[in-house]
Amino acid sequence: MLRNPLRPRRRVLAHCDIPCGVYDPEQARIEAESCYRILEKYAASTDELFRQRCVVVKEERAELTKHHIDVMWHDYFKPEHVEKFPDLHDTCWKASKAASKVKQTTDIEAARELLGLIDKIDEMWKATGGPEKTRLQAAAA
């Protein structure tokens, strides 16, 4: 069979690790808010079964929070963002650790701290043009 002689055999990579390019700390925030609310309900309940379910679901949500923080940290933020925000790495690191703590404990203060750190990541995301660059813009009316 003849192959098209114009068709290249050699492939070159316009490489991208993340083809989708959609990032938003809101994803982490929603999971962290779930943890916060679950911990409120956990503290208010005396039903042992319900409290056990709270712990299970809270741990799942905390793990998801951690994952979404990591995606922001590893994939969205670039070296020029670190230049702009020297505490970027420290904030993401603390946020990941806070998510771990929410996973390990039933302390609602840990969940509050986690939310505060996600909000700091959100500020950096907004200040680096994240909303315009990474989210699909709503069609103009």
Place this chain on the structure above:
Amino acid sequence: MSTERGRRRPLSSFVVRGLALGAGLAAVAAARTWFDIVEVQGNSMAPTLLPGEWLLVERRTYTGRAPQVGEIVLAADPREPTRELIKRVASVDVHAGTLELHGDDPLVSTDSRAFGSIPIADARWRVVARYWPAARAARL
């Protein structure tokens, strides 16, 4: 036998044909060392270059001078040398002998911002033109 029946061709005719064929093959071989064709994979050079597009590349230019800012080059991926990257030259440091590569779409591109600068000598091929799809054929 055939020489007895058919008209005998002068020996020079064969020599000329042989030489012409040889010269033709040599020219093709030479051209292939200067030029090549490549297919783009990945999105990091969008909107300039899209996945699946076919490009003409050449490697004579960079034997004479260093790549210049703005040119699109092929270079071995410093993190995995069996892969060949296509990126735009963002900066050149002639004293250090290094250059930085950026994708045209900074949001999705994995480039010098992630792996740092690379040796100038690693960028050997210059992208000349896109020839397919025909509707997007252009010099680059």
